[in-house]
Amino acid sequence: MSEAEPLIRVMALHALAYCERLFYLEEVEEIRIADAAVYAGRRLHEELAADEGDFISLTLESETLGLKGKVDCIRRRDGRLIPYEHKRGRAKAGEEKPEPWPSDRLQVCAYALLVEEHTGIPIEEARIRYHADNATVRVPVDETAREDVRKAVVRARELSRSVERPPVTDNERLCLRCSLAPVCLPEEERLARDPRWDPVRLFPPDSDRQTVHVTDNGARVSRAGETLVITRTDGRKENFPIREVGQLVLHGYAQVSTQAIHLCTHSEVGIHWVTAGGRYVGSVASGASPVQRRIRQYEALRDPGLSFRLAKRLALARAEGQLRFLLRASRGEDRASSGVQVAVEGIRAALAGMGRAEGIDALRGHEGVAGRYYFSGLPALLRDDLDTRLQFSGRNRRPPKDCFNALLSFGYALLYRDVMQAILAVGLEPAFGFFHQPRSAAHPLTLDLMELFRVPLWDMPLIASMNRAQWDPDSDFAYAGPQVWLSETGREKAIEVYERRKEDQWRHPVTRYSLSYARLIELEVRLLEKEWTGEPGLFARMRLR
Ligand code: SF4
Numbered sequence: 001m002s003e004a005e006p007l008i009r010v011m012a013l014h015a016l017a018y019c020e021r022l023f024y025l026e027e028v029e030e031i032r033i034a035d036a037a038v039y040a041g042r043r044l045h046e047e048l049a050a051d052e053g054d055f056i057s058l059t060l061e062s063e064t065l066g067l068k069g070k071v072d073c074i075r076r077r078d079g080r081l082i083p084y085e086h087k088r089g090r091a092k093a094g095e096e097k098p099e100p101w102p103s104d105r106l107q108v109c110a111y112a113l114l115v116e117e118h119t120g121i122p123i124e125e126a127r128i129r130y131h132a133d134n135a136t137v138r139v140p141v142d143e144t145a146r147e148d149v150r151k152a153v154v155r156a157r158e159l160s161r162s163v164e165r166p167p168v169t170d171n172e173r174l175c176l177r178c179s180l181a182p183v184c185l186p187e188e189e190r191l192a193r194d195p196r197w198d199p200v201r202l203f204p205p206d207s208d209r210q211t212v213h214v215t216d217n218g219a220r221v222s223r224a225g226e227t228l229v230i231t232r233t234d235g236r237k238e239n240f241p242i243r244e245v246g247q248l249v250l251h252g253y254a255q256v257s258t259q260a261i262h263l264c265t266h267s268e269v270g271i272h273w274v275t276a277g278g279r280y281v282g283s284v285a286s287g288a289s290p291v292q293r294r295i296r297q298y299e300a301l302r303d304p305g306l307s308f309r310l311a312k313r314l315a316l317a318r319a320e321g322q323l324r325f326l327l328r329a330s331r332g333e334d335r336a337s338s339g340v341q342v343a344v345e346g347i348r349a350a351l352a353g354m355g356r357a358e359g360i361d362a363l364r365g366h367e368g369v370a371g372r373y374y375f376s377g378l379p380a381l382l383r384d385d386l387d388t389r390l391q392f393s394g395r396n397r398r399p400p401k402d403c404f405n406a407l408l409s410f411g412y413a414l415l416y417r418d419v420m421q422a423i424l425a426v427g428l429e430p431a432f433g434f435f436h437q438p439r440s441a442a443h444p445l446t447l448d449l450m451e452l453f454r455v456p457l458w459d460m461p462l463i464a465s466m467n468r469a470q471w472d473p474d475s476d477f478a479y480a481g482p483q484v485w486l487s488e489t490g491r492e493k494a495i496e497v498y499e500r501r502k503e504d505q506w507r508h509p510v511t512r513y514s515l516s517y518a519r520l521i522e523l524e525v526r527l528l529e530k531e532w533t534g535e536p537g538l539f540a541r542m543r544l545r
Contacts, residue, residue: 010069343377
């Protein structure tokens with residue numbers, strides 16, 4: 001064993017015995033999710049520390065064993081030392097009596113070896129207390145146990161040196177209780193391997209943390225304990241407990257204190273700055289440690305074959321989404337006279353061209369044509385009696401020249417920021433994409449992924465809100481010569497329409513389970529990563545119905 005190699009945490013051996021992929025995600029990629037079970041485990045240890053007089057938590061490490069860890073408790077019985085490990089759950093049901101779970105056994109034996117080395121007193125037995133069924137299980141620290149610990153340390157070191165994630169476990173039941181299932185996506189990987197697989201949803205359907213937008217230019221965001229406090233220019237204050245916040249978005253020149261930034265980064269809350277017009281400025285996000293992921297992303301996307309296959313799937317998904325929306329929104333209408341039919345036929349021809357395209361330039365050309373036909377069909381979806389200032393007669397941007405384009409641009413900027421947040425949370429590099437070229441300040445991978453969501457997350461709710469006469473051309477917009485921007489009330493309305501849409505539930509046609517659009521963005525980023533880390537084939541298969 002090399003002395004230069006870092007010590008392995010005993011807790012990591014527990015993960016290793018449970019599932020090698022779990023060990024890799026936690027120890028090598030440094031992804032740790034504190035779910036309800038993890039919090040309950042921490043509480044148990046705090047209660048024990050408070051209640052039990054002889055609960056001594058001891059941190060030990062050994063170069064010889066290659067291990068370090070914190071022993072829950074050591075008791076002296078008849079002159080012998082006995083390490084104890086406390087578990088919140090139940091013991092494994094044995095034929096005659098309760099037995100330890102293999103991962104718990106390995107963990108407590110590793111602690112026993114650490115205690116033995118540090119005290120010089122031979123240890124023959126360790127114990128595990130399972131609190132859910134009030135059972136204490138004795139674990140012999142014999143030669144077999146010692147050999148198991150040694151082998152586990154060797155395997156842990158091998159995995160730590162690898163840049164390849166181990167495959168998902170064959171034992172699906174382990175995944176049901178695994179805190180990293182939403183990151184690992186084992187069921188989706190099984191589905192990619194076998195299309196007949198009926199996946200159980202282990203990915204959370206919804207986010208219990210909200211996005212907080214600060215649109216008031218003079219507002220200040222500060223910290224009070226574990227709470228973000230937003231003080232508006234008129235003195236009004238709003239409090240947001242940090243555990244309820246997923247992202248903080250500062251529009252325009254709102255200020256944020258260093259203390260609030262610290263609180264956000266420690267709580268994995270992304271902070272995003274956007275201009276008053278909605279253009280993305282930058283982010284602070286403490287996502288997963290990304291080194292391994294980015295190495296794999298660079299290696300994968302440097303392969304022109306893979307990049308082209310992904311680009312084709314993405315372009316098809318976007319154009320089919322546009323086509324289906326036009327068809328759906330014009331159902332029962334006279335498409336020929338409204339102009340929708342021309343757009344529909346143009347997109348169909350472009351889709352056929354994309355299917356035949358053999359190079360990225362040809363693909364981009366067909367995708368551009370589909371986009372132009374799509375926007376040419378959109379005006380027909382708006383009601384005829386809208387104020388002329390709200391009508392749409394073609395896409396323009398930088399800067400927008402009419403109300404509809406101002407809304408389109410603002411909504412896409414909101415979407416850009418959400419996609420960016422998901423990419424950073426997954427640990428990918430937003431600047432390294434496969435379809436868009438790095439020509440502007442915008443990150444190509446973020447622009448790539450946005451293509452999947454423009455229609456369902458913004459175009460559809462925007463057209464619906466227009467047809468519900470939700471927009472006031474006088475108070476919701478600001479006119480500066482030929483340029484049109486959203487006023488503060490307009491921005492607040494747009495944010496409300498967009499955030500509400502994110503909460504809508506949608507049944508993913510491939511994974512066949514329902515989830516909110518907010519979660520769908522992250523799911524697709526994770527499925528993209530699977531194109532080069534696991535079982536490929538599920539990314540960009542989502543389609544509007
Ligand atoms: S979800 Fe399953 S395969 Fe993935 S790390 Fe957890 S136990 Fe292993």
